[in-house]
Amino acid sequence: MNTQLKPDIHWVGYIDWSIRDFHSYNTKRGATYNSYLIQDEKNVLVDTVKYLYADKLLQNVAELVPLDKIDYVVCNHAEPDHASGVADVMNACPNATLVCNAKCLDTLKAYMDGSNWKTQVVASGEELSIGKRTLKFIFTPMVHWPESMFTYCPEEKLLFSMDAFGQHLATSERFDDELPLDLILEEARTYYANIVMPYSAQVAKLLPSAAALDIDMIAPAHGVVWRKNIPAILEAYTAWAARKTKAKVMIVYDTMWNSTAIMADQIFKGACSVDGVSVEKIFVRVSDLTQLADASLDCAAMAVGSATLNTKMMPAMAAALNYLGGLKPPVKFGFAFGSCGWGKGAMEEIAEILPKMGWELVAPGVKSKFRPTQEQLDACFEAGKLLAQKALG
Ligand SMILES: Cc1cc2nc3c(=O)[nH]c(=O)nc-3n(C[C@H](O)[C@H](O)[C@H](O)COP(=O)(O)O)c2cc1C
Ligand SMILES: [Fe+2]
Ligand SMILES: [Fe+2]
Structure with a gap:
């Protein structure tokens, strides 16, 4: 050596x-x-x-x-x-x-x-x-x-x-x-x-x-x-x-019974419908914080979603937002989504946090009760498209 x-x-x-x-x-x-x-x-x-x-x-x-x-x-x-x-x-x-x-x-x-x-x-x-x-x-x-x-x-x-x-x-x-x-x-x-x-x-x-x-x-x-x-x-x-971003959208989510994942899929499809944008989906519980931070380094727009667990977002998502909040990636545009069963919870929490991180919400958050309705899925698709258009600049 x-x-x-x-x-x-x-x-x-x-x-x-x-x-x-x-x-x-x-x-x-x-x-x-x-x-x-x-x-x-x-x-x-x-x-x-x-x-x-x-x-x-x-x-x-x-x-x-x-x-x-x-x-x-x-x-x-x-x-x-x-x-x-x-x-x-x-x-x-x-x-x-x-x-x-x-x-x-x-x-x-x-x-x-x-x-x-x-x-x-x-x-x-x-x-x-x-x-x-x-x-x-x-x-x-x-x-x-x-x-x-x-x-x-x-x-x-x-x-x-x-x-x-x-x-x-x-x-x-x-x-x-x-x-x-x-x-x-x-x-x-x-x-x-x-x-x-x-x-x-x-x-x-x-x-x-x-x-x-x-x-x-x-x-x-x-x-x-x-x-x-x-x-x-x-x-x-x-x-x-210089915090230069690319035409890149990330969809970061956590789910228990897949409703939030189904919403994430629609956001993905919406974002992919815009040419010239790269889209990355991260299921935070099976990914890790290191990869998440890495991907965020040049990301312009990010959708963040979680199922509601005991009135809160899921713990891996809380950790992810806590980590990103400290690292301050150059993301400019955000969108909150998630599924709940019966009350306020993850989506509202996320929609409150993202603007505090300096991200502009491109659309009102979408929350489903259990499985998302077609209307909610359409709203997710539109939000994905909007994020991609914003990411293109
Ligand atoms: C352990 C557990 C705790 C939950 N706690 C809440 C809650 O506090 N408030 C609520 O609205 N829904 C609660 N739910 C319901 C889930 O949020 C609901 O099933 C939702 O559709 C899950 O989304 P997912 O399919 O993306 O996991 C809970 C579900 C489980 C399994
Ligand atoms: Fe060191
Ligand atoms: Fe050091």
Whole structure:
């Protein structure tokens, strides 16, 4: 396995082949926690790994440099997937100074005892000379947390981009040209939708300055390093951050005895009756939140339906709307539907929630009592058509 990014710069992280749940993100292909070692007059470790794997990281480092020769540990992001290993790494590297920003230090100290650490708090734009090379710290607030930052090495044209441009993908390959680009972009997209999407405004602000840097390698904190397809990932991020939608309708529903599914079918038919629109139907209880978020990343219009269960929408739908509500996909148009038996319930709940998410309802919600009537099915067909016309723009 080639772990060398450039002469004297190595990946020393951990490949987590078995992780499948990353705070509700279904990491179907596993994940990596990337940590990088720069050997110069000063030896620098950029980011660490999840605490469970700190010993593996330290072994990887020790194969290249004795641990007491580590001078700096840079922490770009305090989230525990990268930073919960900081305590063990600082203990094992007696001569290391932790380099991070003030917010990062506060957050790290909320998670662990840092009273014995030597620390160097940096400002945005500040530079640290490590010998032949310089490290420049560029704050990237809310991409992904308030303390997040990039570390840029101008002499190497190398950007350590922490979560940005990452992918959850366990692989022995370390570089984007060693795997099919489609696969990496698919995982980068899923990652963006599930982790970065709510911060698209911050990403959009950041991208021009990132693109202006002289870069020939981007080393994120997860997945493979970009060295061949940098324009492709920058272009993808530019589109996602701009919240560009496609002519795409999603129909997302949950059902117990199929009446809501029958309504979903009619909405599907209505949407498909409009040329040039792609339509995707998702039965949330057998799908997962990760796929739902992924599909929503460029979706213009979405119908949301649920059967009523004990006066409420069904639990998988509540979870789905809760998840989408936080992720804020660029959906502009919505429609609520669902079947009940005898009272108010799911459809009304959904019709109340969608406008709060900023979606314009294209038609009044449709609710059937038990099986839908022909009139209700016709209304569903029309709503599907309307969603598709709106999605076309
Ligand atoms: C466990 C259970 C609880 C239900 N609770 C309610 C309820 O509180 N209010 C209501 O109007 N209907 C309730 N119903 C009736 C369903 O909403 C009704 O059968 C509806 O047509 C189901 O739609 P579906 O075929 O899409 O599952 C309940 C049904 C079940 C099986
Ligand atoms: Fe993160
Ligand atoms: Fe992360």
